[in-house]
Amino acid sequence: MKKLTKVGFSALCGSLAAVCAANAGEMTISGGATVTHTSNTTSVTGNPIGMNTGLTFDGSGELDGGQAVAYSLALADGAAYSNANITLTTNSLGSFKIDQGGGGGGIGAYDDVTPTAWEESWGAGLGLGLDLAKGVGSSTNVTWTSPSMIGSKLILGWTPRQGGTTTADKAASGDGGAKGSAYDILLDLNTDQAGHMPNIFIGGSRSELSAEDGNGANTQNRNNDHEEVVVGFKYSIGPLALGAQTTGEFTGSQKGGETEYYHNRGWGASFNINDNLSISYGEYNSRRGFVGKSVDAGAGGDWDTTRDMREIESRSIQLAYTMGGASIKIASNEVDDASYTSGTTTDLEGTTVALTLAF
Secondary structure, eight states: OEEEEEEOOOTTOSSTTOOOOOOOEEEEEEEEEEEEEEEETTSOOSOOEEEEEEEEEEEEEEOGGGOEEEEEEEEOGGGOEEEEEEEEEOSSSOEEEEEESSSOSGGGGGSOOOOOSSSOTTSSSSOOOOOOOOGGGGSEEEEEEOOOBTTBEEEEEEESSTTOOOOOTTOOOOOOTTEEEEEEEEEEEOOOTTSSSOEEEEEEEEEEEOOOOTTSOOTTOBOSOEEEEEEEEEEEETTEEEEEEEEEEEOOBOSTTSEEEEEEEEEEEEEESSSSEEEEEEEEEEEEEETTOOOOBOGGGOBOTTTSOEEEEEEEEEEEEEETTEEEEEEEEEEESGGGOOSGGGOEEEEEEEEEEEO
């Protein structure tokens, strides 16, 4: 990590001419480069060698009274904009964050937190086309996190327009579709600091939905708001970590054939063999239900895809070895019915090997 020492800045000043009483802060730059080799035994992969580079700029400073302000800007591969956020940490009222839709606000930070040696079981080389519960994290949002209470915290998130694109200052986002304002509530319970009890989290999100056109007609066949929920736990004992969770998403649609809900569930276990080497196994399943179709199981106990269910199933075995600023990671993955579609072309199997250099 390279550090630019004592670069003066103020997150609250509108221009260099503004007068403000902020102390000088620091700006740090970190980054990394990853080279991968990905194989998919069930489809043509073309050139299997890939590369990704990225930079993250983190600024920190202190306001009068000892309150901390922080800024983070992430640039993905090719210096493309990825995410930015500003955080104000108060002395006694918790922290306030403005996040520009990077998926980390509200329940979006808990879409899948099961233990792994590397990536989520669905994110290590094979494309799933998976729907995840994101809440206000899908749009620019404001999140408040309470002060820690015996290791536990309450998180509240809000966005004035769900689904709108991220925006620059002095501007507004686009229409964003039928969704209006949205809010998230999440309780993260971690009362046992000695590690004898699991960390439990439960949260929900609601986005307003417009069901009417300009003349007051219900042309969208909706009678509920868009709702999401997440529940799960994590537990560590020595070098072993376990975790499981489930999420639900209810679209509010009442139109026949449209998606009515998504039900996701996953679990994972990781084991640190030593300070440098770890292994893990994880599974993640997602069911997609449709309005007006039966939820009965078909012959043999399988879900009848002509009636209701489309189900993605993923499994991943992973190994990671770290050597200072370098790491080697391997994931063996299997996916059934990617993108909620049945067929031989959507049953995927492959291996991803990655070399990552951090600086």
